Amino acid sequence: MPNVDSVTVADLAQNVRLTVLQGEDYLNRQITTSDICRPSLEFAGYFKHYPAMRIQLLGITETSFAKEVPADKRREYIERMCTPQTPCFVVSTDLPVMDELKTAAEKAHIPILGTPLTSSRILGNMTSYLVGRLAPRESLHGVLVDISGVGVLITGDSGVGKSETALELVRRGHRLVADDRVEVYARDEQTLVGAAPTILQHLMEIRGIGIIDVMTLYGSGAVLPQDTIDFIVHLEIWTPDSQFDRLGDQGDTQFIQDVAIPKVSVPVKTGRNLAIIIESAAMNFRAQTMGYDATKTFDENLNRLIQQNSERDRKEAEND
Known part of the structure; x- marks a missing residue:
């Protein structure tokens, strides 16, 4: 509630x-x-x-x-x-x-x-x-990290690696907002804000290590008191029959307090560097908000290549 x-x-x-x-x-x-x-x-x-x-x-x-x-x-x-x-x-x-x-x-x-x-x-x-x-608040299970100005909410089942991934993102120069529990509220009809509960501010739980204080270990520049939630990355354990978006053209959204937040699902598999993948996803989302869409560029390049090949085949058929 x-x-x-x-x-x-x-x-x-x-x-x-x-x-x-x-x-x-x-x-x-x-x-x-x-x-x-x-x-x-x-x-x-x-x-x-x-x-x-x-x-x-x-x-x-x-x-x-x-x-x-x-x-x-x-x-x-x-x-x-x-x-x-x-x-x-x-x-x-x-x-x-x-x-x-x-x-x-x-x-x-x-x-x-x-x-x-x-x-x-x-x-x-x-x-x-x-x-x-x-504003009415609700508590969500997840980790909120600011990646170069993009507030990314990392969600997924317990034990999937959210905190460990967030810790690696902090080591790469990004900032932690909240670990495990994120208190969220709608600032307006289009803006969702997340923060850590008072008792959990600056703290992370890493399995096998315990509780660590991110601000003490990495400095005040490694944390933020609150941030907008711009993008959701949902981590899922990979299975052979799992279906994931490969081209980035299957846009998904999740509604939180009636605010629509863009969302992608990322498969978790041995050998995948989730921190780099999430960082790239955040940068790609930022590029899209600035008007550049890599999927659209790929489609345009593909259509151009098909058109060129068709034109070449037509000319070869005329010569024959």
Whole structure:
């Protein structure tokens, strides 16, 4: 089952670089949605669809409009905005906090955060952070390695050699993201991100050796905290009756959290250097995304050769 991370107002303030203006004792309030509200109709008294569970962002437009509202009404509306579900208020552009907001927020135990950034900038920063933290996550069995900028998820049955292959890729200069378990979430409709569970960060299990710390052995340049999953390589034990794509024209995809990821299956057989094969597969995938398709080039060359041979045979037949 996908799980959702939890975020507190303290996490938000630390990671988005917000200043706590008031309510330091209430920073443990939970944020449950990445959606952010810029209240406007609320200052006109319309609360029928007030999204109380969202962060309330106040910028120049909102505060200027609020100042036009009579003081008693402004106080009433701000008090109604301070609900038990409201995680915090964020004031942008280093604007002064309205006295009515200070009083109502303190009474409701809601923190107020501030930033010198404009509303648009801080809105984008908070949304980006919260989407990454609050997106539903699921755990996959596999190894995630960054190969020259391509996030490759290596999958296969237990014992097929995923970790050993990933270790060889690290020795060849590529970077480990996660071994054995990969926590994945969809950043958007087309982007899947993977990371290691906290307890497994930088660690690999190699049968016969045990647990090794990749960062300690190979340096900080050998690991990444997270990476997009661009490509899947599935390792399968080779058998005489196995059928594998030999020309690269049988494109396959795997859907993870409704995101389609290109996938290839690679046979595992004694004597095959899987690290080089996966590295080549990643480079070939990268070339395809840049517009070069080796299979298409082969087909074009083959058709050209057939056409040339046919033309030669025709001319020889005419001469005879």
